[in-house]
Amino acid sequence: MLKVAAAKEMQEIDRITIKKYGIAGVVLMERAGRVVAKKINEIFFQESGVRSQKSGVKQRITNNEQRITILVFCGGGNNGGDGFVIARLLHEQGKEVKVFLSAKPGDLKGDAKIKYNSALTSGVKIYPLKKFLSVHCSLFTVHCLIVDSLLGTGLSKPVAGDLAKCINLINSHRLSIAQKSGACLPAGKLRTSNFAVVSVDIPSGISSDTGQIMGCAVKADYTVTFGLPKRGHMIYPGAEHTGKLFIEDIGFPKELLASEKIKVNLIEKPDVIKILPQRPKYSHKGTYGHVLIIAGSKGKTGAAFMSAKACLRAGAGLVTIGVPESLSNIFQQRVTEEMVLPLPDKGNGTLSFRAVDAILKFANQKADVLAIGPGISVSDDISKLGGALIVNSKVPMVIDADGINAIAGRSSVLKKAKAPVILTPHVGEMIRLLEGSRGQGVKGSRFIEENRIDTAISFAKKTKTYLVLKGVPTVIATPEGAAVINPTGNPGMATAGTGDVLTGMISALLAQGLSPQNASISGAYMHGIAGDVVAGRKGEHSLIASDMIKAIPSVFKSFHSSNS
Numbered sequence: 001m002l003k004v005a006a007a008k009e010m011q012e013i014d015r016i017t018i019k020k021y022g023i024a025g026v027v028l029m030e031r032a033g034r035v036v037a038k039k040i041n042e043i044f045f046q047e048s049g050v051r052s053q054k055s056g057v058k059q060r061i062t063n064n065e066q067r068i069t070i071l072v073f074c075g076g077g078n079n080g081g082d083g084f085v086i087a088r089l090l091h092e093q094g095k096e097v098k099v100f101l102s103a104k105p106g107d108l109k110g111d112a113k114i115k116y117n118s119a120l121t122s123g124v125k126i127y128p129l130k131k132f133l134s135v136h137c138s139l140f141t142v143h144c145l146i147v148d149s150l151l152g153t154g155l156s157k158p159v160a161g162d163l164a165k166c167i168n169l170i171n172s173h174r175l176s177i178a179q180k181s182g183a184c185l186p187a188g189k190l191r192t193s194n195f196a197v198v199s200v201d202i203p204s205g206i207s208s209d210t211g212q213i214m215g216c217a218v219k220a221d222y223t224v225t226f227g228l229p230k231r232g233h234m235i236y237p238g239a240e241h242t243g244k245l246f247i248e249d250i251g252f253p254k255e256l257l258a259s260e261k262i263k264v265n266l267i268e269k270p271d272v273i274k275i276l277p278q279r280p281k282y283s284h285k286g287t288y289g290h291v292l293i294i295a296g297s298k299g300k301t302g303a304a305f306m307s308a309k310a311c312l313r314a315g316a317g318l319v320t321i322g323v324p325e326s327l328s329n330i331f332q333q334r335v336t337e338e339m340v341l342p343l344p345d346k347g348n349g350t351l352s353f354r355a356v357d358a359i360l361k362f363a364n365q366k367a368d369v370l371a372i373g374p375g376i377s378v379s380d381d382i383s384k385l386g387g388a389l390i391v392n393s394k395v396p397m398v399i400d401a402d403g404i405n406a407i408a409g410r411s412s413v414l415k416k417a418k419a420p421v422i423l424t425p426h427v428g429e430m431i432r433l434l435e436g437s438r439g440q441g442v443k444g445s446r447f448i449e450e451n452r453i454d455t456a457i458s459f460a461k462k463t464k465t466y467l468v469l470k471g472v473p474t475v476i477a478t479p480e481g482a483a484v485i486n487p488t489g490n491p492g493m494a495t496a497g498t499g500d501v502l503t504g505m506i507s508a509l510l511a512q513g514l515s516p517q518n519a520s521i522s523g524a525y526m527h528g529i530a531g532d533v534v535a536g537r538k539g540e541h542s543l544i545a546s547d548m549i550k551a552i553p554s555v556f557k558s559f560h561s562s563n564s
Contacts, residue, residue: 001265002247003257004485005228007153007208013227013256021253026111029078031250033085033115036147036200036224039246040090043222044068044145044196069096071139072147073129073166075204076103081112082200083149084119091124098139099126102150102163129162133169140173140195148199148218153208153230158215167205167216170197174219199223202232203241211238212450219243227252231264234485235452236472263482264453272525273563276556277315277512288317289511292341292367293504294359294389294403295374296323298349301330303375303401303500306545308338310504311371313552314526316511320367322359324351346381353381356388364394371507373403374500382406391416396510400424400503408432414463420516424468424502430455457483466516468506468524470499476520484521488528490543492535497545502527505552530555 005013017023045068072087074080080103091097099119105126108116120126132139148170150163159167177195197220202208205217211232220243225233232238233245280287291311296304304321311319319338323331324345331340341362343355363370370393376382386406390397396419399407404425407413411433414421425433431444448455452475460467460477467477474486506523510516530551534543 001267001271001484003228003259003262004234004264004266005230005262006264007230009262010153010208010228010230013252013259016256017252023251025078026114028250029081029111029115030085032082032200032226032248033089035226035248035250036082036198037086037089039222039224039248040070040086040145040147040198041093043198045095067096068143068145069098069139070145070147071132072097072099073132073150073170073204074099074101075150075152075163076101076107076112077152077154078110078112079149079152079200079204080108081115083147084112084115084124086147086149086200087124087126088115088119088122091119091122097124099124100129100132100166101126102129102166129166133162133165136169136173144195146170146174146195146197148197148204148220150218151204152201153232155205155207155214159205159217160215163204164216167218171216171219196221197243199242201225202230203238206232206238206241208232210450210452211235213237213241217241222246224248226250227257228262229266231453234266234473234487236449239473263457264485265482266485266487267476267521267525268487269525269559269562272522273559275514275518275522276559276563277509277514279315285317288315289368289508289513290318290320290366291316291369291371291504291507291511292320292322292359292363293374293507294322294343294351294370294372295376295500296321296327296331297351297375297377298324298327300375300377301327301334303497304331305334306497306549307371307374307500307504307507308335310501310549310552311508311511312337312504313549313556314505314508314523315556316508320362322355322362324349346379350377350379351382351385353384353388356385356392359385359389360392363389367395369398369507369511370395371398371400371503373398373400373406374503376402376406378402378405387413390414390421391418393417393419396420396422396516398422398424398503398507398510400499401429404429405432409435411459411463414465417465420466421463422466422468422506422510422516422520424470424499424506426470426499430459430469433459453477453483453485457481466520468502468520470502474524474528476517476524478517486521486524486528488525489531490528490535490540492540492543493528493531493548495544498527498531498548501530501545501548526552526555526559 074083199220203218203220208230223242322341325342328342344352383406456469456475456477464479469475476484509519530548533551534547
């Protein structure tokens with residue numbers, strides 16, 4: 001897995017690299033500028049032409065045609081120092097470069113001051129940012145490349161003043177060019193006009209730790225970062241502003257980049273391939289585990305069916321659905337591979353607390369995993385049932401949906417669990433876990449979205465559980481305080497039933513012998529891939545949960561083929 005750094009963690013890597021390994025800061029700055037300049041040449045220039053990412057072929061810009069103007073915007077810190085290096089190198093290659101500096105030259109210090117002087121000596125034209133603000137209309141051309149080197153990963157307060165004006169002008173022109181090209185394209189798409197924005201390290205105005213917009217932020221087509229990706233590259237809206245991300249090596253020691261002190265990781269396909277359970281020839285259905293899913297109520301039987309079917313498709317050997325006995329005939333008529341366990345109910349199609357003994361007897365004697373939540377509804381009986389199962393289950397549990405709502409505001413009960421517990425809340429359910437059944441506030445939702453990683457880590461550590469916080473992106477946190485970011489999935493998955501599918505998939509992987517951490521990570525990743533496969537075939541607007549279940553076999557097949 002790839003480490004994902006917080007701002008302080010990256011600053012510490014910088015500090016140790018300079019102090020312990022003797023690599024001067026000015027050397028790191030030169031290397032950073034060089035890799036960005038090289039990447040700019042790879043993306044935009046090939047001999048005398050510009051490469052169009054959209055077509056994949058060279059788009060010629062000859063001496064008889066309009067030349068590309070490169071506008072480099074530099075701040076007064078080390079990020080600006082990187083920009084001076086980029087400007088100098090591109091200028092020395094004969095490209096038309098103009099630099100706009102947001103700080104007073106006399107205020108520059110250290111390595112940034114050195115690189116400023118080097119750029120001046122090489123003949124780079126450097127102007128105050130105010131000049132750009134007064135004549136920007138004449139500077140922006142159709143063939144224009146913006147290099148954003150204004151603010152780095154250390155941003156701690158909202159962008160304001162001339163910096164904000166500059167960023168808004170860049171974004172406005174980018175949008176204007178996109179519209180003139182026929183469509184307003186998202187970041188990461190090179191328009192046929194050859195106007196594009198490249199950010200250095202992170203788009204200016206994006207919080208490196210949370211991905212939030214600090215007042216305003218550059219919307220880049222490409223971002224070149226150094227050593228490790230930052231949290232702000234992965235969390236929205238920062239991920240959208242980042243565009244296509246390039247992670248470049250500038251000589252940080254490998255042991256620092258792999259430090260166990262960095263607790264957040266990005267899951268990648270090779271990681272999932274390594275941990276997926278295999279199917280040995282000498283095996284039987286019991287080898288792959290028995291999952292008991294407590295699910296369904298009047299009007300919500302579909303959730304139970306989808307979760308159970310996804311569980312089987314993800315490889316579980318046996319699946320039993322525990323359902324209200326008044327609805328058992330409905331289930332008996334619809335199931336094929338699944339088994340049905342009728343449970344005491346209240347006569348209205350919802351489970352009674354009296355079901356607790358039957359559930360625990362079955363789970364503790366016959367099952368390998370107990371899942372609870374899809375479509376079970378909310379009631380006092382369900383609330384008491386959820387708590388009792390958590391405290392008394394001897395097998396690992398996966399809790400979702402109404403299973404989470406059943407312990408709203410009572411997350412302390414999770415500490416009493418005898419076996420590992422995996423929770424899979426969306427943001428609304430997460431709020432209720434933290435605040436109780438009335439936790440529906442916009443403020444709470446905003447806080448969680450703005451602090452997605454830290455919220456997940458804090459809760460998992462406090463309750464000693466594994467938390468799969470669904471959303472964009474999904475974050476998986478462990479009791480030890482580590483977290484994994486899942487990059488798969490798409491907006492089409494924001495539809496009824498996809499969470500039930502995830503519950504089934506994680507339960508299946510857990511039943512096949514994966515650890516709670518690996519079952520959560522691989523389940524979330526494969527779930528997202530299934531959604532991406534369906535979106536590729538049918539589009540995001542028409543995606544439904546049952547489509548994802550149908551895609552699970554091909555997803556697993558492709559991953560196992562990659563491992564053979």
